[in-house]
Amino acid sequence: MPKQIKIPNPRFNLKSHKDDSEETLIVLVYRYQKPSTGEKIRIVYSTGEKVVPKYWDNKTLAKVIRNHLDYSSLNDRLQDLGRTAKSIFQDHQFGEISAEEFKSELGLRTGKRKPDQILPKGHLPFMEFVEQFVNERMNRYNSKRGTWKILQTTLNHLKKYSEDRGQLLDYEDFDFNFKDDFENWLYQPKRHHSTNYASKMLSVVRQFLHEATRRGYNTRMTFAQKGWSIKKEKTQKIVLSFEELGVLYNLDLSNDLKLDRVRDLFLIGCYSGLRFSDFIRISPEHIIREDGVEMIQLFTKKTDTEVVIPLMPELKAILRKYDYRSPKAISNQKLNVYLKDLFKVAEFDQDVLLKKSVGGQIQEVVKKKYQLAQSHMARRSFATNFYQLGIPAAHLMLITGHSTEKQFFEYINLDKIQNAKTVAKQLSILLRFHRNGHSEEK
Template sequence: MATITFKPRPGKKKTTPIYLIFSFGRKRELRYSTGFTISDISNWNFDKQRIKNVVSEPMSNKINQSLQQLELFFENKYNELLSARIDINNQVLRNELDLYLKKRKPRSTPSSYKTLLECYKWYYTYYSKNSLPTTKKPLALGTVKSYKTSYEVLKEFSDNVYAINYDRITLDFYSDFIEFLNEKNFSKNYISNHIKMLKTIMNYAWEKKFHNSMDFKSKSFAKTNEEVDSIYLSENELQKIQSLELRGRKDNARDLFLIGANTGLRVSDFNRLSKDNIKCNNGLWYIEIKSKKTDRLVSIPLKKSVLDILKKRDGNPPYRMPEQNINNLLKDIGKLAQINELIEITKTVGGKSIKIKKQKFELITNHTARRSFCTNAYLAGMSTFDIMAISGHKSEKSFYGYIKVSNLERLRKIAKHPFFN
């Protein structure tokens, strides 16, 4: 049970500050200076938690009344935060008290203040060229594009449903916005992306003191991700693709994809390789490149299949291509390789769960290369630690959620362990 008490806290100064002490769970306590003081601690009534009405405390009535109002406000605010399912911590509580006692201005000066939509547009425009405080580098081009799209959708909502600013970003808005996005037949993961970006902007604006709204921090104001049935290509299927007789753009797209599928590099990395990234040390050939996404240097040994690709190009990697062009060509290549297994996909579109059947080649994308590497390396017996060192996964939990291994495939891998032989 949460409790509020007021206590004077003696210090070196002549007057004694009065503190609000709020206990709201096991080992969860807030100590907050109210800004009010008494001239002598002996004038404090510890039972009533108020200043005694004595001549030496001429402001006692006014301060006691303020403490009563503060207690009432804080009780109501705490219950309000609980109802909104806000993640309550000392920072959140201090912020509310600072605002009530006017220790903190509710918003920035008029010259710097931005409305929600203004702040949204400014954020992705500014950080497309300037480094984010968190990552120390600008937003990636693809991320900027996503922010622009999300901004346009939010603006459309504001123009056609009801006008929004920070104070309208409530749990009711969340429900209305989700319904609005579902009516557009957006997938659950696409909707989740819109929520994620809006929460980023709201948090940035909150730190800039543009608003005091807190509903966006609620657990109910959540992203709506779902696991989509992504595919991987087996070693046999990759060999089918490598064996194709191709020319021109298809040949180049195929070779880029196969480098990714045999090294685990992201498309943003395997699509910008140069001869300088190809290294050799005492007969050991490997790729060394600083990851564009993580800014981390990775070194990856090269399989014979990758060396064959480089050999046919006089040691040069395939030339760079627009990512969408590679995606489009990969589906044609997969069809030529007869990778036509029927795959059933379950996804949420427009708020409804639907099942779609597609031939496997229709689902091949640039990202399939990296997922194929991780899955095939795992099935081949490479340690998860070594695979993660290449892939950049931070935890085994995220890694196992990423690879695509059936129960039977995992069973066969486990059965090869010496423990079972």
């Protein structure tokens, strides 16, 4: 006897319960399982109907209570929509239909979608395309977790946003109204994301739409217009000066081998300009010597770019301690925790005034410098310190990997006063050579 498939019953929910006095959207929620694959599917579909929450009862079949003036006809419309959903489920081999196709069919049967809006064969609706695109990036032979993770995070936000708004996003939805609403949604309580985080999420949405356009799925180009973006706020960049690096270098940590190793790892980053993923893997094979100059030569993990770095005395002394290898690596997360302990021992406890964005609003907060310790400070300190020492940006960019001077100057911590001092120092050297040249001519 064939297995009998139970037809799921639809549910109707309110989009929001925040204000009992204001109307909110009613959404249909339909869950089912594909018989062929076992895939669990959840449909959230906007009914287009609204009701004040105080007239809504989740416990009864007739959701809208009698106190509502139009309760009878509104309940009838909801029940009709529920029957339509069950009918679609049956008509497609008891659930052999994707979420997007299900919603498209609901739109056709209820008159919300015209027949000429039926998706052509081979066309991928936006959310299906993004799922596919993220999976492609995740499974590429040279896939990097940091790259596909941000894509997955953005996809998760889009799913949650769609659910909250009671509609499935498709290409025609990405206009300026979406841009403004999605940004505000990211700022709302529970999420409270920063302006720069919202900017990153929207830029990834643009990436999705660019790729969908390239593959022929999308023709709506509003996302490419000027203004369809969120301007980033400048963030404060915390670095350690050469003097502070000297304090760390000379710190006696003979009684704390863990912090001794943490200190050495961090200083390798400060004197090499390498990222964490690179400064933890230096080995004797990476050290070369040409014309009497010792250097570190390697290909970076993130960009597979060759970098060649002079082996400075401080860096050489640290590496010699470990037979010219990086100390035994720990995770970046643990290193960040231990660095705070290290900075505290070094008495880097000066107050730092920070501006940060919470829910799109700027707030000021005071932190101790040791509380801000992170492994990435090493690379930024390298770029800032050696630029202030007079090394041209173009030379440092060959080590840091920045492709433009604009990127480089946004990366380093250089205020206007520091910049004026750097220019004055370089001018002094140039003028001295200039004057010496004139003296020799005489």
